Amino acid sequence: MHVLILGGTAEARDLAGLLAADPAPGWRVTSSLAGRVSTPRLPPGAVRVGGFGGAEGLAAWLTGHRVDALVDATHPFAAAMSLHAAEAAARTGVPLLALRRPGWTPAPGDVWHDAGSLTEAAGLLPSLGRRVFLTTGRMGLAAFAALDELWFLVRSVEPPGEPAPSRTEVLLDRGPFTLAGERGLLRRHRIDVVVTKDSGGAATAPKLLAAREARLPVLVVRRPPPPEGVRTVTTPEQARSWLAHCTP
Structure with a gap:
């Protein structure tokens, strides 16, 4: 077969x-x-x-x-x-x-905001924070390219291409990630908002737990x-x- x-x-x-x-x-x-x-x-x-x-x-x-x-x-x-x-x-x-x-579901203590697309997420983002942990993959950065007033930490497996936000630091890494590692990352980079797709699974979920502990807003792009x-x-x-x- x-x-x-x-x-x-x-x-x-x-x-x-x-x-x-x-x-x-x-x-x-x-x-x-x-x-x-x-x-x-x-x-x-x-x-x-x-x-x-x-x-x-x-x-x-x-x-x-x-x-x-x-x-x-x-x-x-x-x-x-x-x-x-x-x-x-x-x-x-x-x-x-x-x-x-x-998919992921919010738990007590989460501060989640829903978006139907990356474009919608980019429109909501300036009202939620200034230092962004962007974990939506390298293919969708164009949606955030015009947000020059924000600083982005972009994590992806491969180097992202253009266009991308002008104030961007790239972190090349592949999950699974640990809660301790995500806590330290948010703290070191002074992150005040997290952006993610609702990918689900355990490999990248620790960022959501770390954001909950720090009471950070999380912008979640819904699945198609x-x-x-x-x-x-x-x-x-x-x-x-x-x-x-x-x-x-």
């Missing part, structure tokens, strides 16, 4: 590992990575890197490589790829499952809605169970 995992997340790697460790059903797993990170963490099994050329290209790949099941385990904000996956699955009849880690009609699970174990019932 050939399974294509649209990956790049910890959940995708964990699912590939579960399937690789369970050879009884005869899994053949291919993980697809977008290629935006030069040194990605590779999952077990076969790996392809790069785009497919939209929904049509993905549909052709599914057919040409005789894929029996498709798992969309991309980042919760990879809306275009998720839409392409839904369209390609509909064209080919390949069963599709979305694997999404649960998933494609309609796609079944969704939240754990690799649930995805593996679903795959066990997808007999080709």
Whole structure:
């Protein structure tokens, strides 16, 4: 049974590992990575890197490589790829499952502000603080580029490109992060507001705990809605169970 995992997340790697460790059903797993990170963490099994050329290209790949099941385990904000996956699955009849880690929810003591997009977040930001810890990834900095009156600490895995805010310090780092480390980072850089996407998961959650302790406002960009009609699970174990019932 050939399974294509649209990956790049910890959940995708964990699912590939579960399937690789369970050879009884005869899994053949291919993980697809977008290629935006030069040194990605590779999952077990076969790996392809790069785009497919939209929904049509993905549909052709599914057919040409005789894929029996498709798992969309991309980042919760990879809306275009998720839409392409839904369209390609509909064209080919390949069963599709979305694997999404649960989003974060505020707890007592949190000072959260919601935004529907990076652009909306940039509009709200000047009213919340002046020294910003920006953890939304390197691809969306253009939304904040005009905020010259603010200072930004930008953390990303790869160096960000232009345009970017004029007063920016870049911190190249990759999670998981610790609560002690996040406490120290906020203190050293005198951060007074945190900006994040609702990515969910434990690897980057300590920044939210550190912000809660310091009573800092956190600007949270909400997730885009998933494609309609796609079944969704939240754990690799649930995805593996679903795959066990997808007999080709």
